[in-house]
Amino acid sequence: MNKFNNKLAVVTGGNSGIGYATAKELIAEGAKVIITGRRKDAIEKAAEELGAIPFVADQGKLEDIDLLKKEIEEKHGKVDILFINAGITGTLTSIENMDADNFDNVMNINFRGAYFTLSKFTPILHDGASVVFLSSNVATTYKPNSSVYQASKAALNSIAKTAASELAPRKIRVNMVSPGPTKTEIMTKAGLDDETLKGINEWLIDAIPLKKMGTAEDVAKLVVYLSDSHVASFMTGTEIIIDGGMIL
Structure with missing residues (x-):
């Protein structure tokens, strides 16, 4: 019997990369999975490939989160697994040259x-549910030209730990997964050309003791582990770094 039979999972940003890989793992383990994304064509294509339920929503818009919550409540009931995965790097630049639009985005x-995804979903989480935030190992690094992205992930870790404390009476576990360099589309979406990407990838691999980049599947398996209330029942408020030893 699959471990997530009769479980409902929600994966934000589920049309590619880590979100897609995690949705695939959850479905393989028997879960019913709702994936969200900003682009209708991309999210519907991914859902068809996966056997997931698509919902067009931008995590940056509170009204979209409200609509998602309402749809789930009315059609599916309560949520067992919430993977808050959607995220962007934004434009990588110095603090001096940062513009407010990029910061806000x-x-x-x-x-x-x-x-607010967690805030609005809290009433429709089953007692004993699992929440996982996709953070990043940059939450504890301070590299030039990445100030806003780093700060966004550090802030995310802070609220995840507070949420773990607040939701513990309901046996809802809240954990963080912090990948290092991972082969996904996020850097391409940041507007970097192939030559620049190649140079960055070579530099990153050289900085990783294991001398390789992670994969979306590596991260997905860890999210699924944390989502399992049997094997990870005593884990909450925990950040797991999966970066090949990069921050050693």
Whole structure:
């Protein structure tokens, strides 16, 4: 019997990368999975491939989160697994040259949107549910030209730990997964060309003791582990870094 039979999971940003891989793992383990994304064509295509339920929603827009919650409540009931995954890097630039639009865009999706996804979903989480935030190992690094992205993930970790404390009486566990460099589309979406990406990837691999980049599937398996109330029943408020030893 699959471990997530009769369980409802929600994965934000589920049309590609880590979100897609996690939805695939959850479905393989028997879960009914709702995936969200901003682009209708992309989210519907991914849902068809996966056997998931698509919902068009932008995590940066509170009205979209409200609509998602209402749809789930009316059609599916309560949620067992919530993977708050959607996020962007934004434009990588110095503090001196940062513009307010980029700052707001990154914070609205990575922090504000994630915060209010949990806030609005809390009443429709089953007691004993699992919440996992996708953070990043940059939450505890301070590299030049990445100030806003780093700060958004550090803020995310802070609220996740507070949520773990608040939701513990309901046996709802809240954990964080913080990947290092992972082969996904997020850097391409940041507007970097192939040559720049190649140079960054080579530099990153050189900085990782295991001398390789992670995969979306690596991260997905960890999210699924944390979502299992049997094997991870004593884990909450925990950040697991999965980065090949990069921050050693």
